[in-house]
Amino acid sequence: MNHHHQRSSRTIDIDTRLLRAGAVITAAGAVVASIGMALGAVAVFAAGRRMIRTMDVPPAQQAAAKWHQAKEASRAGVQAWHDSASHAHDGSLAN
Template sequence: MNHHQPSQRTIEINTRLVKTGAVLTTVGAVVTWAGMAIVATAVFAAGRRLIREMDVPPAEQAAMKWRQAKEASRAGVQAWQSTSYGQN
């Protein structure tokens, strides 16, 4: 009777390559975050500079546009009502 023991296969992983890959991934992530921080800083600085250089601040522009929209709406309602009353 021939008794064979089943051979167990093992995966041999080159730990040096795994460690190198992990280090490179970490370095890449750090560089990416640094790049994103620099870009965000530049964009926010440009936005602040743009707002500072505006003749009319955004909040004041929004309030002015809101008043214009209300007046236009009121004028439209009045025109519609005067037309409706004139036809009846």
């Protein structure tokens, strides 16, 4: 008994007009969203530039001063450590 089963060919019937309209609206939304993000970025950068212009000390100068302070503090700490270590070897450290 040789039974041949016929397969029915099923196809999906897509309304291409709706598909195209959806693609166009999605693309338009992406363009509008990109423009909105660009406008927001311009506003944030402009506000940042205005804030930096009104500062008494520019950020680069502040950073340089803080770096100098950190280096001096590090040197002072190393010097104090060396001084305490040399006093400990001399026996001049109080117990």
